[in-house]
Amino acid sequence: AWVHGDPRKVIYPTDSYGQFCGQKDTLNENKTILFYFNILKCASPVVLINLQCPTTQLCVSKCPDRFATYIDVQASYRYKPDQWNYFKQFCKPGFNNPRKSVAQVLRDEDCPSMIIPSRPFLKRCFPDFSTKNGVLTVANQTTFRDGRGKTRNVTDLREAANGINNVLDARSVGMKIFEDYAISWYWILIGLFIAMIVSLLFLVLLRFTAGVLFWIFIFGVIGIIGYGIWHCYWEYDHLKGIPGSDLTVYDIGFQTDFRVYLQLRQTWLAFMIILCVVEVIIILMLIFLRNRIRIAIALLKEGSRAIGYIMSTLFYPIVTFILIAICISYWAVTAVFLATSGEPVYKVMANQTLCKYANLTCDPETFNTTNVTKLCPGAQCTFAFYGGESLYHKYIFIFQLANAFVFLWLVNFAIALGQCTLAGAFASYYWASRKPADIPLWPLFSSFGRAIRYHTGSLAFGALILAIVQLIRVILEYLDHKLKGTQNSFTRFLLCCLKCCFWCLEKFLKFINRNAYIMIAIYGKNFCTSAKEAFFLLMRNVVRVAVLDKVTDFLLFLGKILVAGGVGVLAFFFFTQRIPVFAQEAPTLNYYWVPLLTVIIGSYLVAHGFFSVYAMCVDTLFLCFCEDLERNDGSTAKPYFMSASLHRILGKKELSPKKA
Numbered sequence: 001a002w003v004h005g006d007p008r009k010v011i012y013p014t015d016s017y018g019q020f021c022g023q024k025d026t027l028n029e030n031k032t033i034l035f036y037f038n039i040l041k042c043a044s045p046v047v048l049i050n051l052q053c054p055t056t057q058l059c060v061s062k063c064p065d066r067f068a069t070y071i072d073v074q075a076s077y078r079y080k081p082d083q084w085n086y087f088k089q090f091c092k093p094g095f096n097n098p099r100k101s102v103a104q105v106l107r108d109e110d111c112p113s114m115i116i117p118s119r120p121f122l123k124r125c126f127p128d129f130s131t132k133n134g135v136l137t138v139a140n141q142t143t144f145r146d147g148r149g150k151t152r153n154v155t156d157l158r159e160a161a162n163g164i165n166n167v168l169d170a171r172s173v174g175m176k177i178f179e180d181y182a183i184s185w186y187w188i189l190i191g192l193f194i195a196m197i198v199s200l201l202f203l204v205l206l207r208f209t210a211g212v213l214f215w216i217f218i219f220g221v222i223g224i225i226g227y228g229i230w231h232c233y234w235e236y237d238h239l240k241g242i243p244g245s246d247l248t249v250y251d252i253g254f255q256t257d258f259r260v261y262l263q264l265r266q267t268w269l270a271f272m273i274i275l276c277v278v279e280v281i282i283i284l285m286l287i288f289l290r291n292r293i294r295i296a297i298a299l300l301k302e303g304s305r306a307i308g309y310i311m312s313t314l315f316y317p318i319v320t321f322i323l324i325a326i327c328i329s330y331w332a333v334t335a336v337f338l339a340t341s342g343e344p345v346y347k348v349m350a351n352q353t354l355c356k357y358a359n360l361t362c363d364p365e366t367f368n369t370t371n372v373t374k375l376c377p378g379a380q381c382t383f384a385f386y387g388g389e390s391l392y393h394k395y396i397f398i399f400q401l402a403n404a405f406v407f408l409w410l411v412n413f414a415i416a417l418g419q420c421t422l423a424g425a426f427a428s429y430y431w432a433s434r435k436p437a438d439i440p441l442w443p444l445f446s447s448f449g450r451a452i453r454y455h456t457g458s459l460a461f462g463a464l465i466l467a468i469v470q471l472i473r474v475i476l477e478y479l480d481h482k483l484k485g486t487q488n489s490f491t492r493f494l495l496c497c498l499k500c501c502f503w504c505l506e507k508f509l510k511f512i513n514r515n516a517y518i519m520i521a522i523y524g525k526n527f528c529t530s531a532k533e534a535f536f537l538l539m540r541n542v543v544r545v546a547v548l549d550k551v552t553d554f555l556l557f558l559g560k561i562l563v564a565g566g567v568g569v570l571a572f573f574f575f576t577q578r579i580p581v582f583a584q585e586a587p588t589l590n591y592y593w594v595p596l597l598t599v600i601i602g603s604y605l606v607a608h609g610f611f612s613v614y615a616m617c618v619d620t621l622f623l624c625f626c627e628d629l630e631r632n633d634g635s636t637a638k639p640y641f642m643s644a645s646l647h648r649i650l651g652k653k654e655l656s657p658k659k660a
Contacts, residue, residue, distance in 0.1 A: 001399065004392065005337025013059070013123050016382035017364070018344040021059035021123065027093075031059035034124045035090055037112040040152075056109045056349075056382065060090060063125035064115035069145050070105060071113075074098050090115055106148070107378035113148055176590040183587040184595040187574070188602070191595075195567045195603035199610040200314065202559045206614075207304035211297045213558065214551060218286065225279045232272035239265045289547055296548040298645050299625065300555060303617040305643075306429045309436045312444045313425055313617070316418060317609040323414035331407035338399050341392070348372060350379040401471070408470045412463035416517055420451045420459055422616045424521035430624040431522075431641055447521065455520050458527040462513045469509060473502050514616075518623050534623065541626045552618050556611045563607040568600040 012020035013034035022032030037056040068087055077084035077098040084098055091111035105111055117139040118125040127138050135142060145151050181188075239245040245265050252260065261267045286293070307313060346367075350358040355376035362372070367381035424447030432438035440446055451459065476499050483491060512531050515538060519530035538545050575592040577583045589595065625642055632638040640647060 001334050001337035001341060001403075004341040006340050007333075007336050008340075014057075014344075014383055015059045016057045016380070018346070018383040019059065028059040031061050032123060033060050033063060033120045034058070035060040035063065035118075036125065037109055039116060039125075039127060056092075056112075056380070058090070058092065060125070063118035063120050064090065065117055067114070067116060067139065067141065067144050069114045070111050071102055071149075074102060074105075087111070087115065109378065109380065114145065116144065177594050180589045180591055180594040181598075184575070184589065187587065188595050188598050191567055191571050191599035192602045192606055194570070195563050195599075195606045196610070198563050198566065199559070199607045202562065202607075203304055203307055203314075203610060203614055205304075206555065206559075207301040207308070210300040210304070210555060213555060214293075214297055217554065217558075218282075222279065222282060225275050225282070229272055229275045229279065232268045232275060235262075236265050236268040236272060239263070239268070289543070292544050292547045293551065295544065295625075295646065296551040298643070299548060299618055299621050300552065302621055302643055302646065303426075303614055306426055306617055306621065307614060309429060309439060310425055310443055313422055313613050314610055316422060316444060317612060320414055320418040321609075323417070324411055327407060327410040327414060330410070331403060334403050335400060338396055338403060341396060343393075345384050346381050347384040348376070348379055349382045350376045355379060401475075404474060405467060405471045408467040408474075409460075409463055412466045412470075413460055416459040416463050416513065417448075417451055419514055419616060420455055420517040420521050421448045422613060423447075423518040423620045424450055426617045426620040427518070427522045427624055430621055430628075433641070435643075450524075451521070454524060458520050458530070459517065461527045462516060462531075466506070466509050466513060469502060469506050473499070473506065476502065514619065515623060518620050521620075522624065522627070537623065537626055537630075540630075544622070544626070548618070548622055552615060556615060559611055560604055560607045564600050564604040567603040568596065571596050571599040 008020050008023060012022050014020055015028070015034060019026065019028055021028050021034050023029065035058050037058070039055075068083070070087070073080075073083050073087045088096060088111070092109075095110045097110075100110070106113055117128045119128045120126075130137055130140075132140060138144065143151055143153055242263075245263060247264060248266050249261065249264065252264070346362050346364050348355070348357045348360050348362050348367075357372045357376055357379065362370075362381040364381045367373075372379050421444065425443040428440050428443045428447065429435065476495065480495050480499065483495065512535060515534035516527055516531035519525065519534045519537075520527065523530065523533075525533070573579050574582055574586055575589065575596055577586045579586075625646065628641050632640050634640050634647075
């Protein structure tokens with residue numbers, strides 16, 4: 001890609017001679033815009049952007065700002081030289097022969113037959129469309145002369161106009177959004193800073209509020225379901241004796257109006273039974289899993305305490321973000337170089353529809369020596385697109401897949417490095433005999449150094465397995481997109497099943513990899529051994545895993561909603577000028593939802609970054625806790641390393657002394 005690619009093909013438009021518009025140190029340095037001789041041949045804006053329009057294309061310094069035809073300009077060039085000097089800047093470079101016959105000029109396409117008021121967009125001249133009283137116009141005119149003796153209506157360009165106006169409207173909205181960002185960017189940063197402070201406070205307070213929040217939620221759910229049971233019974237009893245209420249669902253059959261079923265006693269009886277079953281299940285789970293729930297809450301509190309001792313871990317996601325940004329940049333630049341690896345392809349453009357050489361490839365250097373110009377007068381060899389027929393160009397798609405695979409591998413490696421680093425830091429906290437006295441100095445930096453020095457291969461291997469599965473999923477999505485219009489039901493069913501299976505496989509591998517990296521950080525063994533030991537350790541504690549996972553997910557989800565929602569509400573009142581104290585400070589915006597959505601989404605991402613560290617901390621402490629239970633028995637010879645609160649939950653009255 002680096003050898004064959006040329007990003008200038010994306011940055012600069014290309015004229016009919018294969019030259020870039022606006023490229024420095026060339027004749028076109030000051031000619032940054034591409035002009036089309038006959039815009040009527042380009043019915044769609046997509047055709048223009050793809051450089052596939054069958055008309056001569058030249059680089060110009062500015063777009064035309066008036067209507068004019070070559071016939072009128074040539075007829076008056078003697079006494080109106082200014083008009084000729086203006087028009088000829090849109091002719092081929094070096095052409096200055098107004099005495100040449102109009103027929104020959106138009107045949108050879110030395111000059112355009114007409115120019116139309118235009119404006120630059122995407123570095124190309126598009127007609128300056130507008131509407132006046134609901135009528136499509138160009139420069140307030142509804143008709144124009146095409147320079148070939150015909151008067152045409154602006155609606156002839158309607159197909160192009162519709163697409164262009166939509167794009168221009170989008171550009172107008174985009175400019176307003178950009179203005180809103182320019183005015184409110186520092187307030188957005190303040191909002192994100194507030195989100196960071198709130199996230200930190202939430203994590204710190206979890207050691208005191210984790211149990212309270214969880215039990216409030218659980219008893220709230222029990223209370224709501226209990227109210228539902230009472231309401232169902234009330235409705236069931238209220239419908240007693242009402243005509244038709246004793247009918248069954250089977251009697252009335254299928255009804256599109258759901259309210260019909262609410263008039264039946266049987267419906268409310270079914271609802272009441274279902275809610276009773278759910279209530280009983282929740283209560284039984286709380287009774288039988290109470291110790292495991294207490295352990296989960298204790299681990300959550302312990303995680304908050306660990307982060308309090310190793311605060312630097314909260315800012316490690318910034319390192320992961322930088323690494324992933326580098327990976328994305330590398331992938332994007334390489335993809336652009338690959339996409340621009342084609343050689344210029346030139347094709348014969350003929351004015352005569354019966355020319356047998358039309359659209360055939362040609363060589364501009366030897367074209368004038370061939371007999372094509374004799375058989376097809378006015379034919380030209382013009383640039384068409386970038387491509388090629390070599391072995392390299394045939395396999396560019398395969399190279400793009402390889403580039404995507406490298407991207408997935410690198411991103412997964414960056415994530416794995418972060419998980420292993422955090423796991424090592426939090427494991428050093430758990431296995432410290434006296435906390436915080438025995439926690440190593442700079443635990444995060446030490447863990448990062450160990451991961452880079454000793455575990456790079458293991459992390460790369462785990463990332464490789466996950467990247468292979470993700471690449472298969474990308475290929476399946478590509479095939480699904482290509483086969484979307486097919487009528488083969490079996491093919492679509494098979495593809496859907498494969499997508500589902502590989503989605504599940506990816507989720508399972510992420511779970512295994514995450515815990516394998518924790519075991520690697522603790523013991524330093526290779527990936528396969530660590531993955532096997534982590535899997536069987538979790539299977540031996542599968543109920544604890546399920547309980548801890550759900551309790552953690554709930555509390556972290558609650559925290560994300562609290563942070564994003566709280567900061568979002570504050571931002572809404574601020575940007576809508578509903579806070580009297582800051583009413584004068586609030587900026588005047590085109591769309592107040594632009595900074596509001598940015599603050600809400602940004603706050604959620606900030607909270608997610610902090611809480612991902614917390615989730616990794618809890619997972620690490622849980623594996624260490626399970627390993628501690630299996631390796632030690634609480635005796636003087638084999639003391640537990642767990643905290644006193646966890647020790648009490650297990651039923652021990654006092655903590656045995658630990659070996660230093």
